[in-house]
Each structure stands twice: as C-alpha cells, then as structure tokens.
Amino acid sequence: MIGQKQIPSRAGGIEVAVEALSTRMVSEGHQVTLYNQRRSRKERKLNKEKGHQRNYRGIRICEVPVINIKGVSAATRSFFATVCAVCGKYDCIHFHAEGPSAMAFLPHRFGIRTIVTIHGLDWQRSKWGKFASWYLKHGEKTAVACADEIIVLSRAMQQYFWETYHRDTSLIPNGIEKPEKKEARVITRQWGLQKDNYILYLGRIVPEKGLENLIRAFLHVKTDKKLVISGAPSDTEAFYKKLQKLAEDDDRIVFTGFVKGVALEELYSNSYLYCLPSEVEGMPISLLEAMSYGNCCVCSDIAECVEVMGEYGYLFEKGNVKDLRNVLQKLCRTPKLIEECRERVSDYVCQKYNWDEITEKTLALYKKG
Structure with a gap:
C-alpha cells in the first residue's frame, strides 16, 4: 500500500483506513507491505530502531525518502515507494488518494494488478496551489486510465467518476469499530x-x-x-x-x-x-x-x-x-x-x-x- 504518511498514526483518515485494512489482511494470512515516509533520526532513536525496515503487528513497513517541501513531499514519497514496490514482486499494489495515484501507470505498465482508493477529490481543497492542484487532478486521471479497480467511499464520488469519465468504480466505504467509552479525567x-x-x-x-x-x-x-x-x-x-x-x-x-x-x-x-x-x-x-x-x-x-x-x-x-x-x-x-x-x-x-x-x-x- 502506498499513500499513507506513517503507520501507526492518526494523522488523517487515510492512515486510519490503511492500518485497519492491513492489520486485518495480515490476520487472515496475507503478506502486506506499507511504504511509509522516512522518519527522522530523532524519531527512530526514540523507538530504538535502525534502518528503514521494520515490522508492525505483522505488517512489513518500508520507509522511503521525501523532499520536505509543501506540495512536493507527497509526490516524492509516492515516486520512491512505487519504484520500490514495482521491484518487490507483489501480487497487487494499492494506492491511496489522488496524489500517489499519479504513479499508478508504472505497476500497470509492468502488468501488476493496480488498485486505487480515492479518499476524496483532493484537488478541490483550498490549501493547494496551482501546481499541486494540477498534480492531484493528474493523479485522478491516471487512476482512471491505469487502475484495474477504483474504490470510492461514497455514492456522490461514484456518480462523479461515472459522469466525468464514464468509469465504473466500486463503492467500499470506510469502517468503524464500537469503542469503549471513557470517563473525563x-x-x-x-x-x-x-x-x-x-x-x-x-x-x-x-x-x-x-x-x-x-x-x-x-x-x-x-x-x-x-x-x-x-x-x-x-x-x-x-x-x-x-x-x-x-x-x-x-x-x-x-x-x-x-x-x-x-x-x-x-x-x-x-x-x-x-x-x-x-x-x-x-x-x-x-x-x-x-x-x-x-x-x-x-x-x-x-x-x-x-x-x-x-x-x-x-x-x-x-x-x-x-x-x-x-x-x-x-x-x-x-x-x-x-x-x-x-x-x-x-x-x-x-x-x-x-x-x-x-x-x-x-x-x-x-x-x-
């Protein structure tokens, strides 16, 4: 899986979803590798870990470098992750979000089954500049052209892809577990x-x-x-x-x-x-x-x-x-x-x-x- 920043993390909905899916897949006997953003030396030292490979709840974690510039870091992370994943002999590569999906053409070209989950129409978000918005829209179009399957999270998004691209998608929403309530302390x-x-x-x-x-x-x-x-x-x-x-x-x-x-x-x-x-x-x-x-x-x-x-x-x-x-x-x-x-x-x-x-x-x- 490619697109999350860090697992484990609650930085955003993508991270929550990727951890929920991958832990359950591992429990069923599947081998899952997540390509995370490389942590700083300080973060690795706090966890007493060396190198850029580790294991989390049975999931193999590989860390890839990024160029830490707004609007560029996510693109570099998905580029390095995809290059590594194409060489990894996986049965399937699963991209999460529109930006990382810009790299979906690469596993597609090598005949690797390619899945994309569109967590939202990210190019609509106001925090992005012109280049970043263009790149996110480019990722969306690459997913339409190259992904074997596209997963969307809502009927509205499913309708959008059909009306815009005449592309069939699979509606598979996010999930939740029943929690235990805590007293206010x-x-x-x-x-x-x-x-x-x-x-x-x-x-x-x-x-x-x-x-x-x-x-x-x-x-x-x-x-x-x-x-x-x-x-x-x-x-x-x-x-x-x-x-x-x-x-x-x-x-x-x-x-x-x-x-x-x-x-x-x-x-x-x-x-x-x-x-x-x-x-x-x-x-x-x-x-x-x-x-x-x-x-x-x-x-x-x-x-x-x-x-x-x-x-x-x-x-x-x-x-x-x-x-x-x-x-x-x-x-x-x-x-x-x-x-x-x-x-x-x-x-x-x-x-x-x-x-x-x-x-x-x-x-x-x-x-x-």
Missing part, C-alpha cells in the same frame, strides 16, 4: 472539560473543514458550553493562527492541538455534541468515530456527510453561518433532542460500516484479476 486536568459541557470538532485544521464558519456561528450562541477544536494544521499554520485570532476574545473556545490515545477517547466519550462543518469531504472517519461513541452530530449538508449520518443527526446548509448558529442554539437549549439521537446512533453506524466486511470486499477486488 485527562481532559479535565488539561483543559477543564467535563461530560456534556463542550461541543467538539476533531480533525485536521484546514480551510475546507469550515472551522471559520463554526467559530463565527458559536460566537453568537448563548450557552455556557465550550467549543473544543482538536487537531493540528496540515501545511496550514497561517490558517490555524487566523482561527486563534478570531476566537481570542471568547474564553469558551478551546484549542487543544493534536490529540491521541486516552485524551482522544475521552473527548469523543464526553462531548455534548460533535460538529463537522466541512465544505469538502471524501468519507469523514472523524464523523464515523463520533457516531460510534454515541454522539449526536451536526454536519453540513454535503452529500458525503448526509450519506454517513442518515437520519441520525442534524444538518445545516453548507457555508451558512446563521443556519449553523440556529442549529447549535436549538440543541444547546433542548437536551432532550441530544438524548433521543444518542440512543440509536452507535449501533446504527457500527453495524453499517464494519471493517471486517470492508476488508473482505477489498480483498475480493485484489483477487478479481
């Missing part, structure tokens, strides 16, 4: 957060997630609850500072930075509601996770969120700050609506989006040729 010590006293956003801090609209809406919500924004910028440090500036006069708004482990579990377990105001998504794993913890969720009305959430949450018009404020205000004033949503949402999402079933469908595509 770490998050209380670090940020003063307690059960049901905060609204949560958790994900990457990038413009297309609609976070500026969320903050502007929350500033006008009359409530004692806090707004917690958890996550790290992704080549978007200036945008992160802009959000902090926008929120600086309201002490209800808390920025936690990147979270993982127990702190992440506690944030999901104890939030009053989860809000995902995105304008662009592939299939939001953070939304699946929030629902799996039994959270009432508020999302923008883009097709990808509507498809995941179904009738188990609340929608607002994409980009409409006033509409978002009204929904948040209504739910803050009416806890009964939150409880009614919580009663059903976890069982629904965990049954519908099952990683074991998703892994079997993916393996079937590997073997189809």
